[in-house]
Amino acid sequence: MVVKVYGPEYASSKRVIVTLIEKEIEFEVVDVDAFKGENKSLDYLKLQPFGLLPAIQDGDYTLFESRAIIRYYAEKYKSRGTELFGKCYLLFPFHQQWLEVEAHNFNPPLNTLVIHTIFSSKLGITPDQKVIQENEVKLGKVLDIYEERLSTNKYLAGDFFSLADLSHLQLGHYLLNGAGKEYMIRDRKHVSAWWDVISNRPSWKKVLQLFPYLN
Amino acid sequence: MVVKVYGPEYASSKRVIVCLVEKEIEFEVVDIDLFKGENKSPDYLKLQPFGLLPAIQDGDYTLYESRAIIRYYVEKYKSQGTELFGKTMEEKGKVEQWLEVEAHNFHPPLYTLVLHTVFSSKLGITPDQKVIQENEAKLGKVLDIYEERLSTSKYLAGDFFSLADLSHLPFGHYLLNGAGKGYMIRDRKHVSAWWDVISNRPSWKKVLQLFPYPT
Numbered sequence: 001m002v003v004k005v006y007g008p009e010y011a012s013s014k015r016v017i018v019t020l021i022e023k024e025i026e027f028e029v030v031d032v033d034a035f036k037g038e039n040k041s042l043d044y045l046k047l048q049p050f051g052l053l054p055a056i057q058d059g060d061y062t063l064f065e066s067r068a069i070i071r072y073y074a075e076k077y078k079s080r081g082t083e084l085f086g087k088c089y090l091l092f093p094f095h096q097q098w099l100e101v102e103a104h105n106f107n108p109p110l111n112t113l114v115i116h117t118i119f120s121s122k123l124g125i126t127p128d129q130k131v132i133q134e135n136e137v138k139l140g141k142v143l144d145i146y147e148e149r150l151s152t153n154k155y156l157a158g159d160f161f162s163l164a165d166l167s168h169l170q171l172g173h174y175l176l177n178g179a180g181k182e183y184m185i186r187d188r189k190h191v192s193a194w195w196d197v198i199s200n201r202p203s204w205k206k207v208l209q210l211f212p213y214l215n
Numbered sequence: 216m217v218v219k220v221y222g223p224e225y226a227s228s229k230r231v232i233v234c235l236v237e238k239e240i241e242f243e244v245v246d247i248d249l250f251k252g253e254n255k256s257p258d259y260l261k262l263q264p265f266g267l268l269p270a271i272q273d274g275d276y277t278l279y280e281s282r283a284i285i286r287y288y289v290e291k292y293k294s295q296g297t298e299l300f301g302k303t304m305e306e307k308g309k310v311e312q313w314l315e316v317e318a319h320n321f322h323p324p325l326y327t328l329v330l331h332t333v334f335s336s337k338l339g340i341t342p343d344q345k346v347i348q349e350n351e352a353k354l355g356k357v358l359d360i361y362e363e364r365l366s367t368s369k370y371l372a373g374d375f376f377s378l379a380d381l382s383h384l385p386f387g388h389y390l391l392n393g394a395g396k397g398y399m400i401r402d403r404k405h406v407s408a409w410w411d412v413i414s415n416r417p418s419w420k421k422v423l424q425l426f427p428y429p430t
Binding site: 049065067071075090092097099104105 | 264265276278279280282283284286287290291304305307308309311312314315316318319320323357360363364
């Protein structure tokens with residue numbers, strides 16, 4: 001049975017897709033246009049009652065929340081494709097820690113920045129310079145901590161690529177593509193090197209090729 | 216070796232402590248006074264570079280982000296204490312899904328509400344009625360979806376108590392204790408019944424008795 005992923009155009013859905021590619025899991029996609037409100041259709045709300053993207057359907061099994069989906073598949077297919085938890089993850093669970101850091105420290109200010117820079121006209125909101133500045137400062141402090149971490153570790157969880165690094169690709173992409181904030185990555189030597197390594201993985205390049213970001 | 220938990224007075228730390236109690240894992244606590252800035256001391260920042268609570272120390276290594284910590288201990292001590300991830304991989308996926316819902320849908324508006332009601336004077340912020348109203352509306356919509364879910368399911372992930380339910384206790388507590396928003400729970404029949412079941416678990420009562428919330 002092939003996994004169905006809803007809403008491939010959107011960043012959070014790409015978090016799931018890049019994971020499925022790393023784990024060599026077959027999938028197909030179903031377009032959902034959030035700007036036309038298709039995520040609020042009765043059918044979609046049966047899958048994802050909060051109306052958010054993505055959701056997946058795997059036979060009779062459905063799941064939503066991208067970071068729950070990637071954890072599920074990374075565990076279920078542990079022996080296939082890339083190991084995304086690290087080999088000794090019960091001894092060194094740092095991938096879980098850094099995945100949470102991504103979700104609660106990196107994602108929120110970046111999400112706000114993206115809304116006020118790239119999607120402001122599409123969402124009908126006036127870009128608020130004060131909000132942009134505040135969130136750039138917040139994100140900058142987080143990236144300073146990443147710079148320190150990555151000066152002694154090749155990847156966030158240690159010397160191995162994991163779900164934690166992967167989870168930064170989707171929204172991180174916008175910093176260098178559209179939000180005009182490349183310097184936030186490029187001015188930090190180790191963050192910059194890390195970004196180049198993770199964004200040049202064949203899995204991510206395949207996602208960008210198959211499912212280009214909306215403009 | 217006994218697990219050390221930093222900052223037991225605070226809600227996010229209680230997320231870890233209630234989990235350790237459920238899993239029958241021995242622990243000790245180290246007080247950290249947030250309001251005196253002890254979370255920004257160089258010693259604490261070595262443990263948790265973002266200066267947030269909690270962090271834990273288990274032998275030689277440290278871990279932070281409460282939802283990473285609880286996932287780790289539930290996985291590591293699978294055969295001890297309460298089963299908190301369900302019995303199958305698919306049940307675990309549902310637990311992860313609702314744990315992510317708690318983190319990204321329930322927590323953010325509730326956290327803002329708590330800052331503007333319970334902690335406004337301590338933090339020196341003027342309660343903003345517009346912010347309170349907006350976040351109450353957001354949280355209300357989330358709780359409506361919970362009401363629907365809990366009308367057909369005893370607990371969030373299924374017919375079993377899990378990390379997903381547990382994760383709501385520390386901040387959910389404030390709705391009925393301090394924030395003056397108890398009606399948000401009590402006006403929803405199934406959410407109310409669910410809250411009573413989960414908050415009456417011996418583990419949570421023990422946490423409240425050992426580590427009362429600061430007033």
